[in-house]
Amino acid sequence: MKILLLSCFLYFTLFQIIKSEPVLDTSNEQVRPGYTYYILPASAGNGGGLTLAKGENGSCPLDVFQARNSQSVGIPLKFLMVNSSAGLVIDENEDINIKFAARRYVSICNVSTVWKIEDGIVTTGGIKGGSENGTSTSLFTIQKYEDAYALQYCPRATGCSFICPRLLCGYIGILPAENGSRHLAVNRPVFKIVFRKA
Known part of the structure; x- marks a missing residue:
């Protein structure tokens, strides 16, 4: 128990020392x-923004996809702070929840549009700042990646909050299907992205 507390303290101390840079649009x-943004591919001609649709079996909740049409900006999203003592901007490597700012989609499946990971797929029905099945399934971070950004899924053990180490982060990428759809999924090749204010 003492080792776990010491580890958490050291991680928190290092986290405070290493100042993250703010994410730029x-x-x-x-x-x-709280502001709305489109998440777009960093390189032109590589598909469009992010959108929602029912998964392969046509059931709820709605899953997160990249639009196939490069002209589509997708649906606007909001980034929500998990740590109430965080600042007024989103920093790289900061725990956040991501949610689609589209109320009409809530009524389709009667669940929230907060992202979560289920069976490796990015889907909706997540809980803001919350956890399911012993793991925080809705925790994501934005990382600087080369000349753009990337999203990571970074769960933590329940009850450990932001001061304890993440279990294991995985980059969010594209999982293509035979029908041409482009699911977002964890532990895929990095999907380089940018943020455009809606």
Whole structure:
């Protein structure tokens, strides 16, 4: 128990020392919680923004897909702070929840549009700041990746909060299907993205 507490303390101390940079949008402005943004591929001609649709079996909840049409910006999203003492901007490597800012989609499956990971797929029905089945299934981070950004899924053990180590982070990428759909999934090749204010 003492080793676990010491580990958590050391991680928290290092976390405080290493100051993360704020995430920037395509206008070079800081990304802010509660504002709406489109998540777009970093390179043109590589599909469109992010959208929602029923999965392969046609059931709820709605899963997160990349639009096939490069002209589509998708559905706007919001980034929600998990740590109430965090600042007024979203920093790299900070725990966040991601949610589609589209109320009409809530009524389709009668679940929230907060992202979560289920069976390796990015889907909806997540709990803001919450956890299911012993793991925080809705915790994501934004990482600087080369000349753009990438999303990571970074769960923590229940009850450990932001001061204890993450269990294991995995990059979010594209899982293509035979029908041409482009699911978002964890532990895939990195999907390089940018953020455009909606």
